[in-house]
Amino acid sequence: MPNYLLEIGTEELPAGFIPEAEARLEQLMTDGLKSKNLTFQSMQTMSTPRRLTIIVNDIANKQATTTSKVKGPPVDKCFDGSGTPTPAATGFAGRNNLSVEQLEREDYGGITYVIANVTTEGKSAAEVLAEIVPKMITQLSGERLMRWGAYETKFSRPIRWLVSLLDDEVVEFQLESLTAGRHSMGHRILSPGTVELNNPSEYVAKLKDKKVLVEPSARQAVIEKQVKELAEKVNGKAKQLSGSLLEEVVHITEWPRAVLGDFAREYLDLPDTLIETIMVHHQRYFPVEKVQTESNGNKNSVLKKSLLPHFITIANNDLDEAQAEIKQGNERVLKARLADGRFFYFDDQKTKLSEHRLALSNLTFQEGLGSYTSKIERLVALADLLIKDVHLEPKHAEPLFKALELCKLDLVTNLVRELPELQGYVGAWYAEQEGQPPEVVHAIASHYAPRSTDDSIPTDTVGQLASVLDKTDNLVGLFALGKRPSGSSDPYALRRQAQGIIDVLVDGLKEIPVNLSALIAAQVKWFEQHTTLKNSKRGYDANKITAELHEFLLQRLRGKLQDMGFAREVIESVLAARDPLWNLPNVVVRCRATETLLKTEAGLDVARAGLRVRKILGDKVCESDFNDALLSLDAEKVLSAAYDTFDTNFMKPRMKEHKTFHTEQDYALLENELSKFSKPVHAFFDGVMVNDKDEKIRDNRHALLRKLDVHYKLIADFSKLQALIP
Structure with missing residues (x-):
């Protein structure tokens, strides 16, 4: 079978456009050929600054011939009483290139219709390619597309030549004034001029002879x-x-x-x-x-x-x-x-870093959100909340306050104005020269990290905390302004900042359980009280902003957990059990604990019991308290007694000693204790009508199950694991 070569020759393309364009070109070609039922073996994309290339290997010579059944009008509309075809019959037959005699009849719902069995002869590969390729080229999207000359076509840079070869035959098509042919171009300086190509197989070698490495x-x-x-x-x-x-x-x-x-x-x-x-x-x-x-x-x-x-x-x-x-x-x-x-x-360095505070007050963070001085005040207040919430040790708390007070002052230095990429680093250099402690210096340098997809999270604890606080403030403020990312547009790099928060909390601050939900809530409230956003035309919907931020962050968390190898069902069960942003390292531990649970029969039985409890409760809200006196059946009494034993001998002693569930070993202990009333749970469901006609009895049984459900959900929402529970 033949191979097909398409080369789009251009003026020098932006380096950032090329990888995305290669991937897009392959996807468009794949979709185009599949939509036309033209099979192929494989594809290879190549590129240089002056060309985008794709080679399709072993493409079918022609489309497969297809037969389709087309339903026409009812028979009684197609023939009169004497059996003579009506215009409805002749018109339908003509539209499908058939005679009336070739039409068949079939019953649908008690009504007989005329049927046309239409055979469509497959087009040649050359015909199909000539049809789809020009459309593909115009669909290669990117930022800042341009037009040139008097043409309407938009592309990243002007297109100067087109190569379109199916083995040794040119697949000719027009794009504006260009006609696709077999002539490429060599290196602009080292080997200028055209390169005649006889077939796709010689493409790489011939271009190399002309000082172009196309791969x-x-x-x-x-x-x-x-x-x-x-x-x-x-x-x-x-x-x-x-x-x-x-x-x-x-x-x-x-x-x-x-x-x-x-x-x-x-x-x-x-x-x-x-x-x-x-x-x-x-x-x-x-x-x-x-x-x-x-x-x-x-x-x-x-x-x-x-x-x-x-x-x-x-x-x-x-x-x-x-x-x-x-x-x-x-x-x-x-x-x-x-x-x-x-x-x-x-x-x-002739001016001390701290002496830049006045200039910083004149530098706007974002219109509507105040100056960078206001931002520092917010960060310090947010740090105070975090320190109290996690009982942060003074060895981290004191440098954190100092780092946040200094971390934005370099924005008004001449060096950062000249080289904005150095913000943070410049402040750290000047702070070190002025004798600030190493913890403060490193936090100033690292709090912007990760700065790019190539960058890693901060390695110092104070820098990690400062990074989370700074990025949280950025996210809340910009979401409050309505500047959420849309499509591929993300001018404020909010996706990267959200991923940075997730990465720092999951990979860096494993021993400091930062409550991200509390930080978001505090900032949402601050912006509502201290800015003019509430009185703007858009208004200020705190609940909507909070919900959008949570979902935005959870999307990144889901992706990270999937990259860590957790099954989708495990991830969703853990995220649904309780607010995951309350403690992100705990989410990872619970994912591991859930995976471990599903590997043993005893663990699976815990999951089955938890699943049955969750399914019967659903999303119903019932405020009734549990009343032991309303129990009448042995199965519910046994289950209640099993729960009391669990609560008395396991949960209350842990709570008294302030032992939380923190490690995988903690959750293994919990799973072992929960397994002790798996049998009573199954017996309860097998022997008790939970949704009794008597409202008091029904609500009391639900209240008993809710007590169990609270402890199952310390691990996960087992209803999300149904696909994994045999």
Whole structure:
């Protein structure tokens, strides 16, 4: 079977657009072929800054011929009394390319209709592709699409050529003034001009001959190898050789060549992060660090210096005669940027960090939410609530207050104005220079983390707490303003911030049970009382804001738990049992406890009993108290006695000693105790009419079951586990 090649040739595409466009192109092609019943074996996407490519392997030569049954009008409408066809019959037959004699009859609900058995001859693959491909190209969405010339088509960058080959035959189609053909283009500088392609199988090799590596993985391998080799030449090790920087340079080159550059040693007295930010975020350079990092005094310092005076840039040009000029040009640009950074770094320190408070009061956090000074006041108040709620030790509480008072002051420094990516880091550097304690310094630096998908959560406890408080305030404030993410649009990175909160609480603050629901409630109330939002045209619906925030965070929590390997039913059962935002580490423990429960027959019996209790109670609200005197049947008396034994011998002693259910071992003990009245529960349901006609008896039996349900739900809502309980 033939292979099909589609290449969309363009002006240089934005690096961030390419990976998403590749995935979208594959999805559109898959959906298009399946919708047309055209089978294929596999697909491969490729790309460079100047092209998006897809190759479909072993595509069927033509669609399968199909036969369908089309129901027409009732027979009595199609033929008159003498059996002569009416216009209804001839019209229906004609529309389906049949004669009246070819129509059949079938009964539907006691009425006989005429039926047309329509055979549709499959189209050739070339016909199908010519039909679907132009539509696919226009559906490759992205941000800031553009039009060019007098054309109506929108794309990320102007389309300059199209290749469309089914084996050795051109599948011709039109897109504006372009006609798809068999001619691609070589490297713009190293091998300009057209490349004639005879069939898809020679695509990769012929483009390589023209200095274009069309497979991103091939370019990545070249870049990684060359960067490592150049770093080793200066006895160093390349940094940032994974993640977004590597992906970006892969997508801005067609024929990569790594070039080693140098900068003056005097700039090494700047913090590593400052130098790296200039290199990575502004110049797309790979920094080079010492293989063996030397000790630089205090290991807790945020001013560590481990870089070498070198960098590696990736050029899209491998001409030997061009390398010196490329090196000098990049060194010149980097020198200017480092000089600016050096000036601002030392000039800022002429003013103490604490002296920036007045300037910060003039910096708006968000219109409608006050200044950054107001934000700091909110964070300090929120920290006070958290500290009291979790009984935070002074060794964490005192640095937390201080860090929150200082953490936003660097926003008005010249260095952050010049390099906004350094917010937090700059404040930490200046705080350390002024002698602030290490716990405060590290929290200032880390409270923005995770800053990106490549970043990790803060490693210090105070920084983790500050991160949760700061992100919670951001989420509540922006949700209150109605600035929720929609579709792919998330200008305030609220999804990342919500995921950051979840990650910090689950992975970092395992021993500090932060009540996220209480923090959200406090901030929702604060914004209602201290801003003008309540009197705005939108109004201020505190309950709606809270509900939306909870669901927004729970979506991220579900995703994280699934990534941890928990079954969907287990996750939903644990989340439904009680407010999961009350204690996120406890959610993980209960998921593990629930999985363990389902692995033994005794555990399954606990789940079955809990399921029966939950199903009979449902969502009904009954305020009746349990009355032991209303028990009349042996089965309900036995169950009540079993519960009393459980409560007296297990629950009350734990509560008296203030023992909560915290670890998997705690829940194993609870599950063992619950298993002791599994048999009485089953006997109760088998021998007692729970929903008795007598309202008092019915409510009393429900009240007894509610007492049990409370303790089952200490683990999970077992009604959500029905699919997993045999």
